[in-house]
Amino acid sequence: MNSQQKERKKRDTSKKHKLIMEKAVEVFISKGYDSASMDGIAETAGVSKRTVYNHFQSKENLFQEIIAAFLADRDRIKPMDYAKNRPLEEQLLSFARAELYLIDDPLRRGLSRLLTSVFLMDSELGNATRGQYSPHAGLIRWIEAARDEGRLSCDSPALAARIFYGLVEGCITWGAMMSDGKNLQGLDPLLDEIIAVFLSRYGTGS
Amino acid sequence: MNSQQKERKKRDTSKKHKLIMEKAVEVFISKGYDSASMDGIAETAGVSKRTVYNHFQSKENLFQEIIAAFLADRDRIKPMDYAKNRPLEEQLLSFARAELYLIDDPLRRGLSRLLTSVFLMDSELGNATRGQYSPHAGLIRWIEAARDEGRLSCDSPALAARIFYGLVEGCITWGAMMSDGKNLQGLDPLLDEIIAVFLSRYGTGS
DNA sequence: TCTATACTACACCGTTGAGTGTAGTATAGA
DNA sequence: TCTATACTACACTCAACGGTGTAGTATAGA
Numbered sequence: 001m002n003s004q005q006k007e008r009k010k011r012d013t014s015k016k017h018k019l020i021m022e023k024a025v026e027v028f029i030s031k032g033y034d035s036a037s038m039d040g041i042a043e044t045a046g047v048s049k050r051t052v053y054n055h056f057q058s059k060e061n062l063f064q065e066i067i068a069a070f071l072a073d074r075d076r077i078k079p080m081d082y083a084k085n086r087p088l089e090e091q092l093l094s095f096a097r098a099e100l101y102l103i104d105d106p107l108r109r110g111l112s113r114l115l116t117s118v119f120l121m122d123s124e125l126g127n128a129t130r131g132q133y134s135p136h137a138g139l140i141r142w143i144e145a146a147r148d149e150g151r152l153s154c155d156s157p158a159l160a161a162r163i164f165y166g167l168v169e170g171c172i173t174w175g176a177m178m179s180d181g182k183n184l185q186g187l188d189p190l191l192d193e194i195i196a197v198f199l200s201r202y203g204t205g206s
Numbered sequence: 207m208n209s210q211q212k213e214r215k216k217r218d219t220s221k222k223h224k225l226i227m228e229k230a231v232e233v234f235i236s237k238g239y240d241s242a243s244m245d246g247i248a249e250t251a252g253v254s255k256r257t258v259y260n261h262f263q264s265k266e267n268l269f270q271e272i273i274a275a276f277l278a279d280r281d282r283i284k285p286m287d288y289a290k291n292r293p294l295e296e297q298l299l300s301f302a303r304a305e306l307y308l309i310d311d312p313l314r315r316g317l318s319r320l321l322t323s324v325f326l327m328d329s330e331l332g333n334a335t336r337g338q339y340s341p342h343a344g345l346i347r348w349i350e351a352a353r354d355e356g357r358l359s360c361d362s363p364a365l366a367a368r369i370f371y372g373l374v375e376g377c378i379t380w381g382a383m384m385s386d387g388k389n390l391q392g393l394d395p396l397l398d399e400i401i402a403v404f405l406s407r408y409g410t411g412s
Numbered sequence: 413t414c415t416a417t418a419c420t421a422c423a424c425c426g427t428t429g430a431g432t433g434t435a436g437t438a439t440a441g442a
Numbered sequence: 443t444c445t446a447t448a449c450t451a452c453a454c455t456c457a458a459c460g461g462t463g464t465a466g467t468a469t470a471g472a
Contacts, residue, residue, distance in 0.1 A: 011417060011470055032327040034240035037459060048420045050462085059460070113326050120323040121238040123386055130384075159396070162377055163403055170376020171368055178336075180329055190365070197369055200407040217440055217447060243429055254450045259431070 017055050020045045025066055029110035033063060033118055067129065070111050077101050088151060088203065092195045095139055096168045103176040104184070113177045136161045143202075154202045163201070167194045223261050226251045231272055235316035239269060239324055273335065276317050283307050294357060294409065298401045301345055302374045309382040310390070319383045342367045349408075360408045369407070373400045 023045035027036045038059055042049040056062035077098055103109040119126030136158065143157040154160045171194060175183045229251035233242045244265055248255040262268035283304055309315040325332030342364065349363040360366045377400060381389045 013418070016418085032240075034238075038461080039459075048422095049460095050421085051419055053461070054418075117323045117326040120319050120326075120383060123384075126384065159399060162396075163373070163399065166373055166375075166377030166400075167369070168376070169372075169380065170374070171372030174375065174380060177326060178329075178332060190368075193365060193369065194372075197403060197407045201403045219448070222448085244431080245429075254452095255430095256432085256451085257449055260448075265430070 013055070016047065016051070020047060020052055020055055021062070021066055021069065024062055025107070025111065028063065028066065029107075029114050032114070066111075067115065070108075070115070071129070073108075074102060088146065088199060089192075089195050091142070092164070092198065093191060095142070095164070096191055096194065099135075099165065099168050100172060100187075103173055103181065106181065109176060109181055113180075116177060136165060139164060151204055152202050153204050160198075160202050164198050167197060219261070222253065222257070226253060226258055226261055227268070227272055227275065230268055231313070231317065234269065234272065235313075235320050238320070272317075273321060276314075276321070277335070279314075280308060294352065294405060295398075295401050297348070298370070298404065299397060301348070301370070302397055302400065305341075305371065305374050306378060306393075309379055309387065312387065315382060315387055318379075319386075322383060342371060345370060357410055358408050359410050366404075366408050370404050373403060 020041070024036075024041045027041045027044050030036075031040070038052060039049055041062075042052045045052070052062070056065065101108070102112045115129075119129065139161040140157045143152055143154065143160050146152040147154065147157065152160075171190060172183070172187070226247070230242075230247045233247045233250050236242075237246070244258060245255055247268075248258045251258070258268070262271065307314070308318045325335065345367040346363045349358055349360065349366050352358040353360065353363065358366075377396060378389070378393070
């Protein structure tokens with residue numbers, strides 16, 4: 001009834017909301033989900049525990065919101081490629097770098113580690129989260145386009161895409177998560193080699 | 207002083223010890239380390255909680271013993287290959303299958319998932335455990351031998367080995383852990399493709 | 413300046429879980 | 443049969459943690 005009066009006063013709490021999320025990410029990354037306590041998060045954020053609960057219904061809720069923000073950030077990066085007459089190496093490199101976005105920054109790498117760790121032990125959550133996400137689709141389309149122009153040769157673009165992402169993830173991503181990025185020194189030669197491997201199997205020599 | 211008398215009576219408790227470990231593995235796999243309770247483990251094993259603590263100092267101790275047994279089991283499988291005049295494909299396949307030993311059985315796969323999840327969030331433990339373990343060494347030696355015979359061509363056997371394991375892990379292992387082995391159907395064509403990719407880059411055509 | 417809103421400080425609750433102590437029972441080995 | 447050993451049942455401690463309630467304070471917006 002008097003809703004217009006009630007809505008007159010509404011302070012902007014997004015700053016604190018964001019602050020709590022950022023600090024919570026830090027705590028979750030360093031302790032893991034279970035071992036991270038809401039008291040610890042509140043203290044790290046320099047905020048009372050009650051404020052945390054005023055912003056987030058529960059620990060799980062807070063975590064979900066962090067996951068959502070992370071995935072949204074990642075998805076903003078994803079769609080960046082298309083078939084052209086630029087060198088194949090260059091375009092494949094951009095696919096690889098998009099994939100490596102998840103681990104080329106300490107914070108994102110920490111979150112990737114955390115989420116991977118959680119998803120490994122909670123298949124339902126993992127599948128639900130990863131369900132609507134098909135990272136290979138873009139590369140498959142790219143491979144088909146390149147094949148149509150005779151620049152690639154393969155029976156199954158899906159298989160080739162799987163090989164490519166397998167190479168990138170197997171050679172780089174997982175090691176980076178495991179060793180906290182210590183294997184990211186001298187990355188470029190490795191990336192070049194990965195692309196060379198891929199093209200020696202599927203390339204036609206332009 | 208009268209130690210020979212004391213040692214006369216010693217019952218064989220290894221059966222129960224093993225039973226507890228096996229049941230604990232089940233619980234750890236299904237719940238994760240943190241959420242698995244010692245009460246739950248005792249109940250699953252059909253044993254009193256006190257007995258669990260008579261066999262294992264602490265939860266962490268029990269977990270460590272499980273890890274050790276798992277790694278020992280895996281290491282027993284590892285050293286199985288050497289250079290010969292058998293087809294390269296065949297020998298590479300055996301390297302790949304040795305790697306897939308970790309995930310080709312539901313129990314081992316569960317343990318791999320659990321340990322990976324734990325190691326991801328506890329770098330110290332992960333590094334300490336993985337420290338004395340160099341899985342690439344065998345393949346590197348194999349590649350050097352094959353190169354010496356002119357059957358492979360590469361500048362850096364270490365890099366080639368990294369590519370090979372990256373392919374196997376990236377294309378198969380990680381997906382199997384994430385999806386609980388649902389991607390292990392139709393594995394052979396994928397393995398063949400992986401080996402074909404590797405040989406198209408490093409093979410010389412015998 | 414005034415007031416609704418956000419926030420703090422702090423006590424509090426209920427639960428869970430690791431680990432212990434103990435008294436009594438079952439059993440393997442002599 | 444005898445006895446030391448393994449085991450059980452159970453009560454218990456202690457600490458941590460998720461979450462709530464509240465009274466009071468600071469502050470943004472009118």
